[in-house]
Amino acid sequence: MTHLKTLYLERNRLTGQIPDLNLASLGAFNVSYNLLNGSVPEGLRRMPASSFLGMPLCGGPLGPCPGEISPAPAPGQALAPGAHSSSSGGGGGGGGGKKLSGGAIAGIAIGSVAATLLVLGLLLLLCRRCGGKGYNAKDAAVAEMALKDKEVVGAPNGYGGYGAARAAPALAPAAAAAAPAPPSGGKKLVFLGPGPRVYDLEDLLRASAEVLGKGTFGTTYKAVLEMGPVVAVKRLKDSNLPEREFRDKIGAVASLDHPNLVPLQAFYFSKDEKLLVYEYVSMGSLSSSLHGNRGSGRTPLDWVARSGIALAAAKAIQYIHSTSPKASHGNIKSSNVLLSGPSEARVSDHGLAHLVGLAAAPTRASGYRAPEVTDLRKISQKADVYSFGVLLMELLTGKAPAHAVLNDEGVDLPRWVQSVVREEWTAEVFDVELLRDQHVEQEMMELLQLALDCAEQYPDKRPTMSEVVVRIEEIRASSLGSGERRRQQNGHETIESADRSSSMISELQAVGF
Known part of the structure; x- marks a missing residue:
């Protein structure tokens, strides 16, 4: 499956842990709402959190698992709490790191707020549709x-x-x-x-x-x-x-x-x-x-x-x-x-x-x-x-x-x-x-x-x-009758052909062949 690009397995009651699928071409993946557990394997941690909804999973986009050490910050990311920059500018380097960390936090916060507003908007729309129509859960x-x-x-x-x-x-x-x-x-x-x-x-x-x-x-x-x-x-x-x-x-x-x-x-x-x-x-x-x-x-x-x-x-x-x-x-x-x-x-x-x-x-x-x-x-x-x-x-x-x-x-x-x-x-x-x-x-x-x-x-x-x-x-x-007649005709032709062959052999033997 090295060329597989899309794999959707949601809502299939799959159990156990997710295997580490090392598929470089995989761009769309979803196993939400199964019965899986454990951690997201390394090969799939680049996928968004929406690929693993409705299950007790951890790791990757879902956050670190218990006892798991968070990955070291990449160059340019915020320094860990308590760390100090070696810059002689009185924390100038650290200050730059803190600004980047604040931007990341702001981005996460804005994304969360946007997702919350989207959900609230959908709920409001559903409520407005239901109002006056008598919708119940089944409807x-x-x-x-x-x-x-x-x-x-x-x-x-x-x-x-x-x-x-x-x-x-x-x-x-x-x-x-x-x-x-x-x-x-x-x-x-x-x-x-x-x-x-x-x-x-x-x-x-x-x-x-x-x-x-x-x-x-x-x-x-x-x-x-x-x-x-x-x-x-x-x-x-x-x-x-x-x-x-x-x-x-x-x-x-x-x-x-x-x-x-x-x-x-x-x-x-x-x-x-x-x-x-x-x-x-x-x-x-x-x-x-x-x-x-x-x-x-x-x-x-x-x-x-x-x-x-x-x-x-x-x-x-x-x-x-x-x-x-x-x-x-x-x-x-x-x-x-x-x-x-x-x-x-x-x-x-x-x-x-x-x-x-x-x-x-x-x-x-x-x-x-x-x-x-x-x-x-x-x-x-x-x-x-x-x-x-x-x-x-x-x-x-x-x-x-x-x-x-x-x-x-x-x-x-x-x-x-x-x-x-x-x-x-x-x-x-x-x-x-x-x-x-x-x-x-x-x-x-x-x-x-x-x-x-x-x-x-x-x-x-x-x-x-x-x-x-x-x-x-x-x-x-x-059609069924003609098929039967054809089979019978073929049988008769085979018998007549065999009789003619036998008669010809007898005649040839009589003249000395």
Whole structure:
């Protein structure tokens, strides 16, 4: 690690003493709020005191340890008390030393006063925010989740970037402990469904958190609870619904029960914070699997996996549509399709379009939005079908909708696919990982045609999700059958070749060879 420049290890419950890391390139270091003890090693004493907060440490920037001799003053620094200058000027040299010492003391004092004023200013600002809003300790702790967006570096877009972000501190830093105890009627985590209540809001706020991604409706965190469970927490943005209406809409979302939907476990509601707690799906998202690192060691998504994922997602959306003529998902995209098995998937973020207040007309930059949609809160079932058609194209082409280009001009994925098919160089449209399955070319073409039907410009021309599910099932059955037939055909060809070889040998032997 000789080239290591940054090392952040705060809030990881590390124990023991800090090893002497002799890393000359290290410029940023932090082990605050662990369970470490002892003294700061020599190699790290150049770091500021803020790198070692919340622990019984000593040495270096934290002051000398008990029994430790203070380092000798450097040339030009103040003389030790009682020492006298050898200058014949009646203490002139000593007087100069005393002036330097006084400046150092003044600098320390000014720094301390400035830090104190900063802390007081922050406390005053927090108090002014709390005044008239009814904030309690839990609300203040939940509000600090907003800071995690700035603390995490390299966070990917969408839910699917598992493990790509640096672990952030606990959801509730020391603010919760410093705030007064909440009243008995304070807000609580509301659980949904018959599942066990193995954690509460305090457990959730103490959990270590990691940003999974930032989406249309808010930021999603992976929260590792102290007692072991791992959950996904979505912090909604732009949600200003009254509590009763919010609870009614959340109840409708929680009532959806399908094996290909990610279940909503609980929610938290206050005037300024809304949290949704989901079951955590550990295999990541379709987006990260398609567009993540394609280097060595990656398991490619073949035809069986991709067609299975398409069928699972289609069944989830069909189920949502079956609950009501106006029921829709509202935000279908590859980062909301989470992989639960090699060819299985679960759809997340269903129903959230009805919980936020996006009054402004959205752009079509995401590439999944149907052309008739001008308000994210007004998503129809036919608009869901359009988004699913784009998702099918993404599965088949391996291209993200926002990144499909033609002649260096940005275009949306449906138009790019249509242009390729129109030019009759259709093989170019498929992901190279799919071209290895040459025996299912016909089935891939049929699924591509279904994607184009779903992404028709006019809603009335698009199929229903029930029709989509039936067609995908037929395509998958056909592909599995053609694969079996091909294996059998290969077996027959091998036998016939062996018979021909045996017959040829007999004929050659008969004529004297």
